[in-house]
Amino acid sequence: MTVRQLSLPELAEACDELGVASVGLWREPVQAYGLGAAARLVRDAGLTVTTLCRGGFLTAIDPAARAAALADNRRAVEEAAALGTDTLVLVSGGLPAGSRDLRGARERIADALAELGPYAQSHGVRLAIEALHPMYASDRCVVSTLAQALDLAERFPAHQVGVTVDTYHVWWDDSAPEQIARAGAGGRIHSFQLADWTTPLPEGVLNGRGQIGDGSIDMREWKGYVEAAGYTAPIEVELFNEGLWARDGREVLAETAARFMEHVIQ
Amino acid sequence: MTVRQLSLPELAEACDELGVASVGLWREPVQAYGLGAAARLVRDAGLTVTTLCRGGFLTAIDPAARAAALADNRRAVEEAAALGTDTLVLVSGGLPAGSRDLRGARERIADALAELGPYAQSHGVRLAIEALHPMYASDRCVVSTLAQALDLAERFPAHQVGVTVDTYHVWWDDSAPEQIARAGAGGRIHSFQLADWTTPLPEGVLNGRGQIGDGSIDMREWKGYVEAAGYTAPIEVELFNEGLWARDGREVLAETAARFMEHVIQ
Numbered sequence: 001m002t003v004r005q006l007s008l009p010e011l012a013e014a015c016d017e018l019g020v021a022s023v024g025l026w027r028e029p030v031q032a033y034g035l036g037a038a039a040r041l042v043r044d045a046g047l048t049v050t051t052l053c054r055g056g057f058l059t060a061i062d063p064a065a066r067a068a069a070l071a072d073n074r075r076a077v078e079e080a081a082a083l084g085t086d087t088l089v090l091v092s093g094g095l096p097a098g099s100r101d102l103r104g105a106r107e108r109i110a111d112a113l114a115e116l117g118p119y120a121q122s123h124g125v126r127l128a129i130e131a132l133h134p135m136y137a138s139d140r141c142v143v144s145t146l147a148q149a150l151d152l153a154e155r156f157p158a159h160q161v162g163v164t165v166d167t168y169h170v171w172w173d174d175s176a177p178e179q180i181a182r183a184g185a186g187g188r189i190h191s192f193q194l195a196d197w198t199t200p201l202p203e204g205v206l207n208g209r210g211q212i213g214d215g216s217i218d219m220r221e222w223k224g225y226v227e228a229a230g231y232t233a234p235i236e237v238e239l240f241n242e243g244l245w246a247r248d249g250r251e252v253l254a255e256t257a258a259r260f261m262e263h264v265i266q
Numbered sequence: 267m268t269v270r271q272l273s274l275p276e277l278a279e280a281c282d283e284l285g286v287a288s289v290g291l292w293r294e295p296v297q298a299y300g301l302g303a304a305a306r307l308v309r310d311a312g313l314t315v316t317t318l319c320r321g322g323f324l325t326a327i328d329p330a331a332r333a334a335a336l337a338d339n340r341r342a343v344e345e346a347a348a349l350g351t352d353t354l355v356l357v358s359g360g361l362p363a364g365s366r367d368l369r370g371a372r373e374r375i376a377d378a379l380a381e382l383g384p385y386a387q388s389h390g391v392r393l394a395i396e397a398l399h400p401m402y403a404s405d406r407c408v409v410s411t412l413a414q415a416l417d418l419a420e421r422f423p424a425h426q427v428g429v430t431v432d433t434y435h436v437w438w439d440d441s442a443p444e445q446i447a448r449a450g451a452g453g454r455i456h457s458f459q460l461a462d463w464t465t466p467l468p469e470g471v472l473n474g475r476g477q478i479g480d481g482s483i484d485m486r487e488w489k490g491y492v493e494a495a496g497y498t499a500p501i502e503v504e505l506f507n508e509g510l511w512a513r514d515g516r517e518v519l520a521e522t523a524a525r526f527m528e529h530v531i532q
Contacts, residue, residue: 100484102438135401137438138482139465144438172368172403172410199405203469216404218366 001026001053002239002256006249008033012045014250018257022048022234024193027079039082049085050234051128051164051191052076058112059093059105059142066108069093073116081123087190088120089128089164094139105142110152117160128190129153130164135205146170146179153188162188165226166238168195168209171217177225184229192226193236194219194264207240212259219263235264267292267319268505268522272515274299278311280516284523288314290459290502291349293342305348315351316500317394317430317457318342324378325359325371325408332374335359339382347389353456354386355394355430360405371408376418383426394456395419396430401471412436412445419454428454431492432504434461434475437483443491450495458492459502460485460530473506478525485529501530 001024006014008029015023023042030038030052042049055076060066073090080088092109099105113127120127131149132141143149149163163183170176183189196217198210212219223235237256244252267290272280274295281289289308296304296318308315321342326332339356346354358375365371379393386393397415398407409415415429429449436442449455462483464476478485489501503522510518 095482100482100487102440133400134438135399135467135471138463145440148440172400172408174368174414197404200470201401201467204466205401205471216361216366221366 002237002244003249003253004029005245005247006253008038008041010249011253012041012047014253015047016045017250018254020253020257021046022050024050024053024236024238025083025085026053027076030079030083035079035082039084042083048234049083050236051087051089052080052083052085053089053238054091054130055088055116055127056090056141057093058090058109059096061096061099061108066112070112070115073112074119077116077120077123077125080125086124087126087128089130089191091130091132092141092143094137094142102137102142106148106152109143110155113152113156113161117156121157121160126159126190127161128164129161130166130191131169133169135201145173146176146183150179150183150186150188154186158187162186162190164191164193165189165222166193166195167217167219167222168193168197171197171222180225180229184226184231187230189226189229189231191236192223192231192233193238194222194260195237195239202242207242207245209239209241211239211241211244212237212256213263223264235260268503268510269515269519270295271511271513272519274304274307276515277519278307278313280519281313282311283516284520286519286523287312288316288500290316290319290504291351292319293345296345296349301345301348305350308349314500315349316502317353317355318346318349318351319355319504320357320396321354321382321393322356322407323359324356324375325362327362327365327374332378336378336381339378340385343382343386343389343391346391352390353392353394355396355457357396357398358407358409360403360408368403368408372414372418375409376421379418379422379427383422387423387426392425392456393427394430395427396432396457397435399435401467411439412442412449416445416449416452416454420452424453428452428456430457430459431455431488432459432461433483433485433488434459434463437463437488446491446495450492450497453496455492455495455497457502458489458497458499459504460488460526461503461505468508473508473511475505475507477505477507477510478503478522479529489530501526
C-alpha cells in the first residue's frame, strides 16, 4: 500500500531490483489483478507475502450485514492462504451508525473471532488484530490499544488469533511496551508494521502517515521492544500518504528501503 | 470558546438570558478585553468563572523557552485568581522540534509542576492537567491518558495539581472509568468538560469537536462516572468547531444549553 501506484508486476520488479524479498499485500489490488494470477506472480518472483491486509469490520449489528462481513472474512482467509501468507491482518470496525456502545462493538468482534479463528486455522492462517490509533475509534476500529487487542486475542489460541503492532497506532501509549512483552510471551505478535507520525494530520486523518524518519517515532526503540518480545519475522513499512502516492512508485520504494536501513537497521 | 464569536459582554448577556450561571473562560479573549475589566464584567453579571483555559506548554528543552513558559504560567495563575476561579486548566505541550522523547517531555512537565504548584496554591488556584486525545501527542500534549495525567498529578498535593476530564479526549479509553474513580478518590477531578466525537475530522484535527448529541459519546455515561467519583462542580461544554463559530453565537449558546439538558441532565 506504500506504493499503491505500482501495479503488482511493477511492484515485484521493483522489489527484485532493490533486493526486497518480502512484501505485504492488500486485498483490493490482489482481487483486481486476479487472486490466482497474483499468487503465481509472487511465487514466480520469489517474493514472500508477509501478510494480507485486511479482514475485519466485524462490528455490525444488523444480521445480514454481519453475515456478509463474516463471509467476506472467510474469503480473505482463503485469499491469504492462496497467496502463501500465514497472517491476515484485521481492522476490527467502528461503531455502527447511531451506536455509542464501544463495549458492545468489541464483544461482537469477539463473537466473530470465535467463528473465524477455527476457519483461519483450517487454512493455515492466523488472524492479527490491529489496534488502530484512538482517532479511528468511531469509524474504523473500536480496538484502540494493544491491551484491548490482546484482551480479545487471548480468548482464543495464539495460533488462531494474535495482534499486529503498528508504530503509527501505538507510539503515544506508554503502556504499549509492556503490552508488547505480554503479546510476545503469548506468541501473539503476528505482525509488526512501521509508519512515522507527522503533523498536521490531513482531513479525515487516513492518509497522513509519515515516511520513516520524518516524524516523532523512534523506530529503533519499537523494533527493540518487539525483538525483546521474541519477534523475528519480517518488518513491514505501511505508509498511507497522498504525497508519497503522487510520486514515482519505484523512487518511493527505494527511498523507503533507504530510510528503513537508516532508521531501523543501522 | 464554544461561542468565541461573542464578545465578553455579549457572552455575559447571553448567559443571563439563558439562565447560565457559570462560564469557563480562555485567556486570549480575557487579555484582549483586559483582565481587570473582564473580572469586573463577570462579577457584575453574577457569573461564576468555572475554570481558566489554559496554562501549560511546559515541554521546552531550551532554557530561555522554558523560563518564558514558566513565567507565562505564573501570569495565567494570577489571571485565574483575578477572575475568581480556583482552577487553571493545563495543556501540557507536545514534543520539542526534532525530539522523539515522550518520556523526557513528560518529566519536564513534572519539573515545571514542582515550581508552579506552590505558586498556584499561594494564589488559591489549583492546576488541572488535561489529558488530550492521543492524536495531539506530538504537537500539543504528550499527556494522552487520564492514567498519565494522574501519574503526574499524584506527585503533588491534590490541592495543587489535579486533572481535567474531557469526554472528547478520553471516550475511547476503556481504562478511563477506573482512572476517573482513582482521580475522584484522590480529590483530583478539578474540572469536567464535554464535547462530542464526530467524524470526519478536519485537517489539523483541532476544530472538529461535535455539538453534544451529534456524535459517538454517551454523555450520561461519563457524567455518571465523574459523579460516582464524587464530582459535584459545574460541567463545562467546550466545543472547538468551525461550523458552530460561523453561526450566530447566541443561537449556538441556546442550542448548546438545550443539548446539555437533553443529553446530559434529563
